[in-house]
Amino acid sequence: MTEPLPLEITHVHKKFKTGFLSLRTAVAVTDLSLQLHTNEIVGLLGPNGAGKTTTLKMVTGLIFPSSGQVRLYDQPVDRRAARARMGFLPENPYFYDYLTAEEFLQMACGLADMPLAGRGVRVTEMLKKLGIHHARALPMRKFSKGMLQRAGLAAALIHDPDLVILDEPLSGLDPIGRRDFREIILDLKRAGKTVLFSSHILPDVEDLCDRVAIIVKGRLREEGSLADLLEHGTRNTDIEVHCPHGQGEVLAREFPSLDRAETLSGFRLGVPVGTGLQGVLRRLLELDFEIQSVRPHRISLEDLFVAHAQAAGPREEPGSPEGPSPGSRSGGEEVAP
């Protein structure tokens, strides 16, 4: 018998009632489908207000889809048994100020239905792993943002979940914290776990993810392995030429179809693959331009991300970093009631 998928999102829509008497509707997520397979790390990308956090809230059972289904290990997300196999770190986690880190993790053990015996050992282990053991007896209101993030991750992982959902786990961390978190995420993969995390720190996503899903304005724009997504991207060859004053017009006349961008000392010409790179170089030399560099340009995740964001139209007013919420229009297309 095959293991059920850790996460299956099927044609999910989410609308929020907004405005006076809740007569208006803000669409936060539209027809989103996504599957996570066992032992992969998937990055959920999107600009602010794209619907990432709304999606993760539906995945964790905090809010409910207006239509469509979210299933964890082949069970609806509102089943306790389904959520028992999941660990969740919310964005900018909030804590009970009056608890110490140790008490908080003890509570997390209880919420995860862990037996009393062995809780203490597990709590100590996680406090040490996350580097906050020294502050275990300190009330959490005295924690720095990075320490809170570490405590949140410790709570998410305390019951050794099979599926880990992390909402912007690397934001607000210093470089050492980011390195530690990256290492922990990779450890989870080595241990056979499945990880879904949202981020807009693209280098981290490129470093960690097997697959990415790009959401813009509540719609899934692209999804696949990084290698596949970047392979599909067009490739240019960038030629940087030194260009004395007034010679820019010559370039414009000679190469009207090429992308031109002005640099400090001249211009950068973008020559698409298969459009006669050698001919362009030869002509530049004939015209006596000094060629400074010739570099193949492979599309990056950032290029892909920006391209999707731009293709979706002008950016709306950014709302809360958590994306659209009742009373907020950010990230959602406003539709008539």
Add this chain to the structure above:
Amino acid sequence: MMRPVLAVVLNTYREVVRNKILYAILFYAVLLVLTGHFFADVSLNQERRILFDVGLGLISLFAVVLCLFAGTSIIYKEIEKKTIFLIVPRAISRGQFLLGKWGGLFLAMAVIITAMFLILLLQVWFLKLHPEVALLKGVLLVYLEVALLIAVALFFSSFSSPVITGMLTIGFFVIGRLLPDLKQILFTKYQADAFRTVAEELLQVLPHFYLYVPSGHDFNGHTLSLTTDFVTWAYVGWAFLYTLLMCALILIIAAGVFRRRDLA
């Protein structure tokens, strides 16, 4: 299955007792001592009755006020401060979460009521007065009253803001205390028609808070008093059963309402 509930109980208890709410006990002690001294001078050998009545009355008053203070914002704060994001995604149902909140708040209130009751007994001992078992029955009724009041507050806070919750809870509490009078008014002012029938049925399903402050006469015509003739143990037992059933019913309805609420 109960471990997640117990985790919420313990956390809610900690939240309440680590708040400034425990100062209420100190305030109660001061008030009680002052009351004892004041009425000892002016009550012409009635200080025992007055101390019992005032002592227990203050326990009930403090418990109700603290309950309203802590209970009306207990769910709202979890959502507003987003601490609920750390709880709901776990192996706990929303109904269990509400049960845990009810249990934690009741535990905290029970500790506070017990502390106040011990202070009352100390005062009784200090003034060399003879304690009555009626005091114990009276304080047990306060525990039950608080249990029901917390359930009502939790029900309203499962779908409304603290202000609305506070107003509705106080409204239900006052109506519940005045139910016999309201029934009497209904009986004397209106004829037996459909309106009266509906109104009577409606009053019947509202929480009967008057049960916890027995006064006047019982069904046998005995005057109820903490010093002479108070309610029977059977009365306390029935009140316990009523409270248990009502709390269960209210929490089940609250869980049904809270189950589909978006916690955005």
